Amino acid sequence: MMRGSKIHFVPGWDCHGLPIEIKVLSELGGKAQNLSAMEIREKARSFAKAAIEKQKSAFIRWGIMADWNNCYYTFDGRYEARQLRIFYEMYDKGLIYRSYKPVFWSPSSRTALAEAELEYNPEHVSCSVYVKFPLLKPSPKLASLIDGSSPVSFLVWTTQPWTIPANQAVCYMPESKYAVVKCSKSGDLYVLAADKVTSVASTLETTFEVISTFSGVDLENGTCAHPFISERVSPLLPASHVTMTKGTGLVHTAPAHGMEDYSVASQHNLSMDCLVNEDGVFTDAAGPELQNKAVLEEGTDAVIKMLQAAKNLLKEEKLVHSYPYDWRTKKPVVIRASKQWFVNIMDIKTTAKELLKKVKFIPGSALNAMVEMMDRRPYWCISRQRVWGVPIPVFHHKTKDEFLINSQTIEHIIKLVEEHGSDIWWTLPPEQLLPKEVLSQVGGPDALEYVPGQDILDIWFDSGTSWSYVLPGTDQRADLYLEGKDQLGGWFQSSLLTSVAARNKSPFKTVVVHGFTLGEKGEKMSKSLGNVIDPDVVINGGQDQSKEPPYGADVLRWWVAESNVFTEVIISPFVLNAARDDINKLRNTLRFLLGNVAGFNPETDSVPVNNMYFIDQYMLHLLQDLANKITDSYKQYDFGKVVRLLRAFYTRELSNFYFSIIKDRLYCENADDPKRRSCQTALAEILDVMVRSFAPILPHLAEEVFQYVPYIKEPKSVFRTGWIRTSSIWKKPGLEEAIESACAMRDSFLGSIPGRNAAEYEVIIVIEPGLLFEIIEMLQAEETSSTSQLNELMMASQTTLLSQEPRAVTADVTELKGTFLINLEGGDIREESSYKVIVMPTTKEKCPRCWKYAAESSDTLCPRCAEVVRGK
Numbered sequence: 001m002m003r004g005s006k007i008h009f010v011p012g013w014d015c016h017g018l019p020i021e022i023k024v025l026s027e028l029g030g031k032a033q034n035l036s037a038m039e040i041r042e043k044a045r046s047f048a049k050a051a052i053e054k055q056k057s058a059f060i061r062w063g064i065m066a067d068w069n070n071c072y073y074t075f076d077g078r079y080e081a082r083q084l085r086i087f088y089e090m091y092d093k094g095l096i097y098r099s100y101k102p103v104f105w106s107p108s109s110r111t112a113l114a115e116a117e118l119e120y121n122p123e124h125v126s127c128s129v130y131v132k133f134p135l136l137k138p139s140p141k142l143a144s145l146i147d148g149s150s151p152v153s154f155l156v157w158t159t160q161p162w163t164i165p166a167n168q169a170v171c172y173m174p175e176s177k178y179a180v181v182k183c184s185k186s187g188d189l190y191v192l193a194a195d196k197v198t199s200v201a202s203t204l205e206t207t208f209e210v211i212s213t214f215s216g217v218d219l220e221n222g223t224c225a226h227p228f229i230s231e232r233v234s235p236l237l238p239a240s241h242v243t244m245t246k247g248t249g250l251v252h253t254a255p256a257h258g259m260e261d262y263s264v265a266s267q268h269n270l271s272m273d274c275l276v277n278e279d280g281v282f283t284d285a286a287g288p289e290l291q292n293k294a295v296l297e298e299g300t301d302a303v304i305k306m307l308q309a310a311k312n313l314l315k316e317e318k319l320v321h322s323y324p325y326d327w328r329t330k331k332p333v334v335i336r337a338s339k340q341w342f343v344n345i346m347d348i349k350t351t352a353k354e355l356l357k358k359v360k361f362i363p364g365s366a367l368n369a370m371v372e373m374m375d376r377r378p379y380w381c382i383s384r385q386r387v388w389g390v391p392i393p394v395f396h397h398k399t400k401d402e403f404l405i406n407s408q409t410i411e412h413i414i415k416l417v418e419e420h421g422s423d424i425w426w427t428l429p430p431e432q433l434l435p436k437e438v439l440s441q442v443g444g445p446d447a448l449e450y451v452p453g454q455d456i457l458d459i460w461f462d463s464g465t466s467w468s469y470v471l472p473g474t475d476q477r478a479d480l481y482l483e484g485k486d487q488l489g490g491w492f493q494s495s496l497l498t499s500v501a502a503r504n505k506s507p508f509k510t511v512v513v514h515g516f517t518l519g520e521k522g523e524k525m526s527k528s529l530g531n532v533i534d535p536d537v538v539i540n541g542g543q544d545q546s547k548e549p550p551y552g553a554d555v556l557r558w559w560v561a562e563s564n565v566f567t568e569v570i571i572s573p574f575v576l577n578a579a580r581d582d583i584n585k586l587r588n589t590l591r592f593l594l595g596n597v598a599g600f601n602p603e604t605d606s607v608p609v610n611n612m613y614f615i616d617q618y619m620l621h622l623l624q625d626l627a628n629k630i631t632d633s634y635k636q637y638d639f640g641k642v643v644r645l646l647r648a649f650y651t652r653e654l655s656n657f658y659f660s661i662i663k664d665r666l667y668c669e670n671a672d673d674p675k676r677r678s679c680q681t682a683l684a685e686i687l688d689v690m691v692r693s694f695a696p697i698l699p700h701l702a703e704e705v706f707q708y709v710p711y712i713k714e715p716k717s718v719f720r721t722g723w724i725r726t727s728s729i730w731k732k733p734g735l736e737e738a739i740e741s742a743c744a745m746r747d748s749f750l751g752s753i754p755g756r757n758a759a760e761y762e763v764i765i766v767i768e769p770g771l772l773f774e775i776i777e778m779l780q781a782e783e784t785s786s787t788s789q790l791n792e793l794m795m796a797s798q799t800t801l802l803s804q805e806p807r808a809v810t811a812d813v814t815e816l817k818g819t820f821l822i823n824l825e826g827g828d829i830r831e832e833s834s835y836k837v838i839v840m841p842t843t844k845e846k847c848p849r850c851w852k853y854a855a856e857s858s859d860t861l862c863p864r865c866a867e868v869v870r871g872k
Contacts, residue, residue: 001065002695003723010470011059012072015048016389017459018109018117019328023047024388037387037426044388045075058536062553063699065719072470074462080390081418083465087393087457088410090501095344096382098394098403100272102255102262103381105336107280107294108329111385112340114458115377116490117327124323124332126159127300130204130314131252131307132190133170133224133234141218142191145180145211152180152189153312154224154236155200157247159319161303162295165286166254167226168270171239174216176249181208191219193249200248204315227312239264256337259378274337278385296332341383341392341455348500349374355506356496362637363566366488366513373489380497382458389456391425395434395442396453404442404450408435425452464494467507481508485515512637514565520572533571554698555579561639561697582647583698589650590705592659593687596666598710600680607678609729613665613789614779616682618739619658620730622649623689627724630693639697646694654686661792668850670868684711685726692724734824738775741820742793748816748837749794758795759852764838765790769803771822772833776801786854787864797842797853806838814839 001007024043025032035043052073060068072079090096103112132153138146146152154170172178177194185206192200194213201208219236226232234253241260242251255265256274265272275286282290282299289306293299307313324333345352353371361367383392393413395404412435416424425433430452431445443449471478483491492511499507517525517533525532538556542548559579563569609617626649633641662679669676687709695702695718702718709715749763767773780790784800791799800806816837823830847855847862849869854862861869 002692002719008472009066010070010072011056011064011066011068012466012470013048013052013055013074014459014463015045015052015073015075016456016462018111018384018386018388020044020048020051021386021388022109022328038423040387041423041426048075061539062535063557065699072466074390074459074466075421077418077421079469080422081414082469083390083457083462084393084410084414084417086465086468086498086502087461088405088407090343090498091405092407093501095347095501096341097344098339098341100337100339101342101379101381102257102259102335102337103340104324104333105278105280105338106326106329106331106333107278107296108331109326109386110278112338112381112383113326113333114381114460115373116460116486116493118324118333119327120322121325121332122322123320124325126319126321126323127161127304127316128157128159128319129161129304129307129316130200130248131156131158131161131164131227132312132314133227133252134312135191136223136225136233137221139219139222139236141214142180142222145214146189150182150187150189152191154250155190155192155248155314156250156252157200158252159321160257161307162276162300163254163257164227164252164303164307165229165282165290166256166273166275167232167234167252168255168265168272169235169237169253169268170224171237171242171251171253171264172216172219173240173242173244173249174220174238176216176242176244177213178216178219178249179208179213180211182211183208191250193244195244196247196249228306228310235268237264237268257335259335262337263378272337276334276336280334280336295334340381343380343382343497343501345374345377345380345497348497351504352496352500352506355500359506359508360510362510362512366485366511369485370488370492374493377489380458380494382461383455384458385454386456387426389459390422390462392453392455392457393425394453395430395450397450399449403453404438406438408438411435412438458494460490460494461498463491464498467495467499468502471507476507477505478508480510480512482512482514485513488513515567515569518568518570520570520574522568522570538571538576551576551580552700554700555583557697557699558583558643562643564640582643583701585655586646586650586694586698587701589654589659590687590690590701593683593690594705594708594710597680597684597687599671600677600684601711602681602684603711605672605677606681606684607674609727611674612678612681613675613792614735614738615658615661615789615793616678617730617732618735619653619682620685620727621732621735622653623686624726624728624730627689627693627726631724634696642693642697646690650690661795664850664852665792668865668868670871673868689724689726691718692722695719737822737824738778739793741772741822742776742779742790744818744820745835745837746794748818749796749839752814752816752837752839759797759846760842761796761839762798762800762842763794763796764800764802764806764809764840766802766805766836766838767833770833771829771831772820772835773803775822786852786862797844805836809838810840812840 021040021044024040024047056068087096104115104118106113133156135152135154156170158164178191179194179197181190181192181197183190183206189211190208197208197210216238220238222236223233224236226234239251239260242249253261253264255261255270255272262272273285275283276295277283280295282293282295284291290299290302293302304313304316325331326333352374356367356371393405393410397403413433430450431439431448433452439445467476467478481492481495495507499505519525519531523531535556537548538551539553541550555576559571559575562579609620626645629645630642633645665675665679691702691705706712706715706718745765750758753761765776767776776790779793780788780799780801782788783802784798785791786798788799790801816839817834819832819834821830821832842853844853845855845858846853847865848859849861849865852862854864
C-alpha cells in the first residue's frame with residue numbers, strides 16, 4: 001500500500017465444520033443426544049459468531065489493516081449460494097459424482113473425512129499378524145512345483161486384522177520372484193516373495209528351505225481359501241500396489257477397507273460389502289462372533305481368536321507405527337466403504353499441475369510439496385455426515401437408489417439460500433424445496449417420492465470456493481494467497497481444484513506458505529492440545545504480570561517479522577524479551593532523531609547535498625543503500641532481512657558511530673550554523689527513511705513517530721504518504737574511501753586509549769604524499785584544527801595532519817602504524833598507503849561549555865564557543 005497500490009484485502013472466516021459442531025455438542029454433554037439438526041445449527045452459529053467477534057477485535061489490536069466492516073463469512077447466504085452454484089457447475093461437467101467407495105471414516109465423529117482432516121500419530125499401536133491362506137486351486141505352474149504330500153498356504157501379513165472378514169482376494173506382484181519353501185518347524189509348505197524368505201523366517205522364529213522359485217505371473221488363475229470363512233474363495237490377483245518393503249510380498253485385499261484394494265475389486269468385479277457401521281462396529285452381517293464389537297478394540301481380538309481356532313495364525317505382535325487420526329477428536333480413523341460424494345480430481349489434476357507452473361511459490365519448495373499431495377490423492381470425498389455446513393443439494397428417492405438434481409432444482413435452491421441462508425434445507429417442508437414444475441413430475445406435494453439428502457459439503461469445499469465470492473472483476477484471480485503449510489493439502493489445494501474445475505484457471509498468482517509456532521521446548525502447539533500461547537496474553541500480559549508481562553502488539557509483530565516465518569519458529573519469554581530490547585533501542589534512536597530536528601524546517605533550512613559535511617553525505621550514501629536493500633527484502637517477503645538490516649543500521653551506524661560524532665556540532669554550534677543544518681538535513685532524511693522502513697512491521701510506533709515530527713504541521717498517517725524516497729545524488733562511492741580510511745585511523749586511536757575520554761588527547765596523523773593524503777586533506781584543509789571534519793571524526797581535542805614525521809615529539813606519546821588500500825572507480829584505481837597515528841595527552845584545558853580540551857584555561861571558553869556565545 002505504501003508503494004502506491006490499492007489493496008483489496010477482504011478478511012474472511014470459515015464458519016462451518018466439525019470442530020465447531022463437536023465443541024458445541026461437548027459443551028452440552030448428555031443433552032446433545034436429543035437435539036434436532038436445527039438446534040445444533042443454531043448453537044453452532046452463535047458459537048461461530050462469538051468466536052468471530054473475539055478474533056476480529058484481536059486482529060484489529062494486532063494492527064492488521066483491513067475493511068473490518070466488510071468481511072466475508074462462509075455461513076452468509078450469498079456465499080453459500082455461490083458455493084452451491086460451483087457445486088452444480090462441477091456436477092454438470094461430470095466432475096462430481098456419488099459412489100460407493102472406501103473413504104477415511106472417523107467412528108468418533110461418525111463422518112467421512114478428507115485427507116486434510118487427518119493427522120498422523122507416530123505412536124499408534126496396531127496388532128500385526130502373519131496369517132496362512134490355504135491353497136485351494138493351484139495355477140498350472142504352481143501345481144508342477146508341489147508334490148501334494150504337504151499342505152500348501154500363502155503367507156500374508158497385515159496390521160489391520162479386523163479387515164480379514166472382508167477379504168476377497170490375495171494380490172501378488174507379477175514381475176517379482178516368489179518361492180515355495182518348507183518350514184523346519186511345521187513341515188508345511190508356504191508361498192511368499194523370494195526376497196522376503198529370510199526376514200519372514202526369522203520373524204516367525206524358524207527356518208525356510210527353498211524348494212523352488214517362480215515368477216509372480218505364474219500365480220495367475222490360482223485360488224486360496226479364506227482363513228476362517230469356510231465357503232469363501234479368495235482368488236490370486238496381480239496388482240501394482242504390492243511392494244516388497246514390508247510383509248511377505250502377498251497382500252490381503254479387502255475392497256471395503258482400502259483404496260488400492262477397491263481399485264483391484266473394480267477391475268475384477270469382487271464384492272465390496274462393508275461389514276462395519278458408522279460407529280466403527282461390526283454389523284450383524286459379520287456373523288454372531290463379531291457383531292456389535294468395535295473393530296479397533298474387541299473386534300480385533302475376536303478376529304485373532306477365529307484365526308487361532310482355524311489354526312491359520314502364525315504370529316501376532318504389537319507394532320508401533322504412524323496411523324491416521326481424526327484431527328479434531330484425536331482418535332484413530334478406519335477406512336470403510338460407504339456411499340459418498342466425490343470430486344473426480346483425476347480429470348482436473350493434469351490442468352491443475354500445468355497451471356501451478358505459472359504460480360510463484362514462496363518458499364519455492366512448497367510447489368513440489370503441493371504437487372506430491374495432489375498426486376497422492378486418488379479422489380476427493382466432499383460429503384460429510386453432519387449438520388453444521390452447506391447441504392449437498394440433492395433429493396433421494398424413497399424406495400429406489402436414485403437421486404434428483406438438475407438445473408431447475410438447483411436454481412430454485414440457490415434463490416432460497418441467497419435470501420434465507422442454508423437453514424431452509426432443514427426448516428422448509430421438502431415440497432417447498434423443489435420448484436413447482438419439478439414437483440409435479442415427482443408425485444406432487446402429497447405423494448412426493450423424494451426426500452432431501454442429509455449430507456453436507458466438506459468445509460474445504462466451503463473455503464475452496466472463496467475466490468468466486470471474494471475476488472472482484474471478471475478475472476477473479478488473487479495476487480497473493482497466504483496460509484500455513486498444512487493448507488498445501490487443504491485450502492490452497494481445494495481453491496485450485498474448484499477454480500480449475502469451474503473455469504480452467506488458477507485462483508492465485510503467488511502463494512506464500514508459512515511454518516508454525518512451536519513452544520519453548522520445540523513442541524507443536526494446537527488448539528486441541530490447549531498449549532497455545534495466546535497472542536493477547538503476549539500483548540496485554542497475563543494474570544501474573546511479573547511472569548507474563550504486557551509486550552504490546554509491536555513486539556509481537558517484530559518477533560514474527562524477525563523469525564524465519566517459512567520454517568517452524570519457537571516463541572518463549574527469551575525471544576520476546578530480545579524483541580522488546582530491540583524496539584527499546586530503536587525508540588531511543590528515534591527520540592534522538594526527533595529531538596535534534598526541533599527548530600529545523602526542511603523547506604528553508606536544508607543544506608544542498610554537495611555542501612554538506614562529508615560525514616553527513618556519507619550517511620546519506622549509506623542510507624540510500626539501506627533503502628534499496630530494504631525495498632528488495634520486502635518484495636521477497638523476507639521480513640527477517642528487513643529487521644536485520646534495520647537493527648544493524650540503528651545500532652552500528654547510528655548509535656555507536658554517527659550519533660557519538662555529531663553531538664558536539666548539534667549541541668555547541670550556532671542553532672542555524674550551516675555545519676549544524678548540514679547535520680540536521682541528514683538526520684531528517686534518516687528519520688524519514690527509518691520510519692517508512694519499519695512502518696509495515698511496527699505500524700503503531702511509525703504512526704506515533706509521525707505525530708511528533710516537529711516540521712509536519714498536520715500529520716497524516718504514515719501509510720498515506722508513500723514509500724521511502726531517496727535521491728540518486730546521495731550515492732557517493734568515492735566518499736567511502738575518505739570516511740573509511742579516516743575511520744581506520746580513528747579505530748587505531750580509540751583502541752589505544754580504552755575506556756578513556758578521546759577529548760583529552762591530541763592526535764597527529766602522518767601520511768606520505770599521495771592519494772590517501774589528498775583524500776584525508778578533504779576533511780581538514782589546515783594543518784591543525786579542533787573544529788575540522790577530520791577532528792570531529794577522531795573526537796580528539798585537536799588533530800594535526802602532516803605529510804612527513806614531526807621534528808620533535810614529547811616522550812609520553814603512543815605511535816600506531818597502519819596501511820589502507822584505496823580502491824576507486826570499481827578497482828581501476830588501487831593504491832596502498834601507509835599512515836602513522838601519534839597520540840599524546842593534550843596540553844589544553846577543558847572548555848566549561850563544550851567539554852572539549854581546547855581552552856587556554858579551565859575558566860575560559862574555547863575559541864569556537866567564545867565566538868558562538870559572542871554572536872548570541
